[in-house]
Each structure stands twice: as C-alpha cells, then as structure tokens.
Amino acid sequence: MTVKLLALYRKPQDVDAFLAHYNDVHMPLIAKVPGLQKAVVNRVDKTLMGDNPYFLIAELHFADQAAFDAGMASPENRAAGKDLMSFARDLVTLIAVGEQSA
Amino acid sequence: MTVKLLALYRKPQDVDAFLAHYNDVHMPLIAKVPGLQKAVVNRVDKTLMGDNPYFLIAELHFADQAAFDAGMASPENRAAGKDLMSFARDLVTLIAVGEQSA
Numbered sequence: 433m434t435v436k437l438l439a440l441y442r443k444p445q446d447v448d449a450f451l452a453h454y455n456d457v458h459m460p461l462i463a464k465v466p467g468l469q470k471a472v473v474n475r476v477d478k479t480l481m482g483d484n485p486y487f488l489i490a491e492l493h494f495a496d497q498a499a500f501d502a503g504m505a506s507p508e509n510r511a512a513g514k515d516l517m518s519f520a521r522d523l524v525t526l527i528a529v530g531e532q533s534a
Numbered sequence: 535m536t537v538k539l540l541a542l543y544r545k546p547q548d549v550d551a552f553l554a555h556y557n558d559v560h561m562p563l564i565a566k567v568p569g570l571q572k573a574v575v576n577r578v579d580k581t582l583m584g585d586n587p588y589f590l591i592a593e594l595h596f597a598d599q600a601a602f603d604a605g606m607a608s609p610e611n612r613a614a615g616k617d618l619m620s621f622a623r624d625l626v627t628l629i630a631v632g633e634q635s636a
Contacts, residue, residue: 436576438591440584474538474631482542482627489540489631525584529576529591 433531434469434493435500439516440525441488453519454488461512467499468492500528535633536571537602538593541618542627545589555621556590563614569601570594602630 444450494500546552596602
C-alpha cells in the first residue's frame with residue numbers, strides 16, 4: 433500500500449522567489465531521498481468550497497511503510513528537511529498518509 | 535496534464551458513521567462521474583510538522599482541464615455534491631489542482 437508524505441504550502445509573500453528555490457534547490461534534494469518512487473507537485477488552481485490556505489501541495493510516494501520510514505530516516509531526507517526549514521518553516525504542513533484500497 | 539479535485543476532510547465527531555456513509559454511499563456516487571480516471575482515498579496517519587486539521591484526503595483524477603470541467607458539470611457530479619452536503623458540509627474543503635511536470 434502506497435504511503436505518501438504530503439507537503440501543503442501556504443502562500444508565501446514572494447511566490448516567484450519561493451518557486452525558484454523550490455524547483456531549483458529543494459526538489460533536486462528531494463529527488464535524492466532513497467526509496468522515493470515518485471514526486472508530484474500540484475499547483476492549486478481554484479478553491480471550490482471551504483477554507484483553503486494552500487497554494488502548492490506536493491506528494492512524495494513510497495512503496496510501503498518500511499520504505500517511507502527508511503526514506504524519512506535517511507541523510508538525504510535530513511538534508512532536504514534542513515533546506516525546507518530555510519525557506520518554508522512557517523509555510524509548510526507535513527503529513528503522512530496511507531492510500532486506502534478503493 | 536492531470537487535473538485533480540482534492541477533498542480535504544476535517545475530523546468528524548463520529549468517525550465510524552462518517553466512514554460508513556463515505557465508503558458505502560458517497561464513493562459509489564463519485565465513481566459514476568464521467569471522465570473520472572482514478573479516485574484515491576488517503577487516510578492521515580501522522581502530522582509531522584505544522585497544523586493539520588484533516589483526517590481524510592481524497593483525490594479525483596481527470597485527464598485534463600476539459601475532462602475535469604465536463605465531470606464537474608455532469609448530473610452525476612451534482613448528485614455526488616448533493617450527497618456531500620448531506621454529511622460533510624461543515625467538514626470539507628474542495629480544491630482543484632494541476633500537476634506540475636516534475
């Protein structure tokens with residue numbers, strides 16, 4: 433069962449500077465995390481109902497809980513986390529989710 | 535480019551009753567929406583950083599913006615939306631997102 437890390441980002445003051453760092457520095461660090469199957473970055477187009485503070489939602493896919501745990505514990509993820517704190521400390525929510533069978 | 539509807543659900547008072555309706559009534563209605571490629575239901579396991587009011591996050595995948603728009607405008611989606619209002623009106627945030635190429 434796929435286990436994912438979801439990173440929900442509230443809108444930064446300087447969107448262009450944020451995205452430049454996110455795409456050019458942060459995602460290349462994320463790409464090195466062992467066991468990462470796929471990274472999907474979603475741009476929020478529209479809020480259809482309810483409150484939504486987010487403008488970007490990223491998904492990091494791992495094959496199962498063991499792969500997720502190993503990835504999270506890796507030095508590569510520690511480096512990515514350190515980078516995350518440097519530019520998005522006050523903007524990000526990180527949650528671990530498991531896909532329910534449909 | 536995949537366009538998705540994300541439904542983020544805050545935790546209901548009665549989780550079991552919510553999930554019974556969600557799985558047995560709501561998702562079968564969602565499954566009928568034209569153009570829906572895939573529905574993924576994610577249970578939140580753990581909040582690793584930041585505030586997280588959500589316990590369930592569902593993804594409805596469409597091939598592109600045209601398929602998304604047609605699905606949203608369909609009678610089947612109207613029926614699913616009416617059902618959503620009956621059990622999750624105060625719990626749900628709906629957002630449309632587009633996948634950024636990696």
